[in-house]
Amino acid sequence: MDAKEMAKKQAGEASFRFIENGMTIGLGSGSTVYWMIRKLGEHVCDGLNVAGIPSSRQTEAWAKEFGVPLTDFSQTQTLDLAIDGADEADQSWNLTKGGGGALVREKIIAAAAEQFVVIVDESKLVDQLGAFPLPVEVLPFGWEVTAERIANLGAKPVVRQNNGSLFTSDNGNYILDCDFGTIHEPAALHQQLKQLVGVVETGIFAGMADKLLVGHPDGVDIRDS
Numbered sequence: 001m002d003a004k005e006m007a008k009k010q011a012g013e014a015s016f017r018f019i020e021n022g023m024t025i026g027l028g029s030g031s032t033v034y035w036m037i038r039k040l041g042e043h044v045c046d047g048l049n050v051a052g053i054p055s056s057r058q059t060e061a062w063a064k065e066f067g068v069p070l071t072d073f074s075q076t077q078t079l080d081l082a083i084d085g086a087d088e089a090d091q092s093w094n095l096t097k098g099g100g101g102a103l104v105r106e107k108i109i110a111a112a113a114e115q116f117v118v119i120v121d122e123s124k125l126v127d128q129l130g131a132f133p134l135p136v137e138v139l140p141f142g143w144e145v146t147a148e149r150i151a152n153l154g155a156k157p158v159v160r161q162n163n164g165s166l167f168t169s170d171n172g173n174y175i176l177d178c179d180f181g182t183i184h185e186p187a188a189l190h191q192q193l194k195q196l197v198g199v200v201e202t203g204i205f206a207g208m209a210d211k212l213l214v215g216h217p218d219g220v221d222i223r224d225s
């Protein structure tokens with residue numbers, strides 16, 4: 001395992017300390033979350049009683065593979081905890097998410113959780129967001145028009161592709177990866193984008209994180225907001 005993967009594993013596994021018996025947990029998406037789900041599965045095998053709501057089909061598959069019981073929002077509308085990764089985290093803990101295309105479900109889950117724990121390897125820490133192009137989920141109908149409106153806000157949107165076809169999210173939508181350069185005011189940019197017809201959600205998670213776990217190859221820093 002390389003150093004970056006070790007750091008992801010450290011952050012993912014360390015998040016287990018926030019999990020208590022009886023909790024309903026929002027399960028984020030991505031390669032850092034993988035380590036959290038794997039660890040959680042081990043404890044479920046040892047008798048831990050939890051239920052998870054997955055934020056993507058991939059996460060659902062991992063939860064089933066590792067034996068983590070699942071539930072859904074028809075059973076509960078609040079979560080004790082959500083744990084998720086990020087593509088960038090700035091010094092105020094604003095996040096860019098959606099590199100894997102799961103941002104809408106991830107944001108619904110994070111917003112429904114009493115506590116939102118973010119797990120990243122150290123490479124995700126930045127002074128300001130923007131080096132990672134901002135994922136914006138848009139409706140397929142008229143996506144070209146929506147992309148033009150986003151370009152008018154100062155971005156270079158590129159529609160995400162997957163093996164030569166347009167990438168489709170778990171919600172059946174497209175993702176525009178939008179290079180805005182350095183994002184000086186993430187919350188304001190999010191609001192501007194949300195006002196555009198055709199925009200479903202943005203990958204800016206501003207002011208949502210309660211804890212930030214930063215993994216290094218040989219340990220983890222746990223930061224409180």
Ligand SMILES: O=C[C@H](O)[C@H](O)[C@H](O)COP(=O)(O)O
Nearest residue numbers: 030031032098099100101102
């Ligand atoms: O849509 C994907 C999610 O926002 C992920 O949490 C994010 O891309 C980070 O993933 P990873 O832990 O694989 O870097």
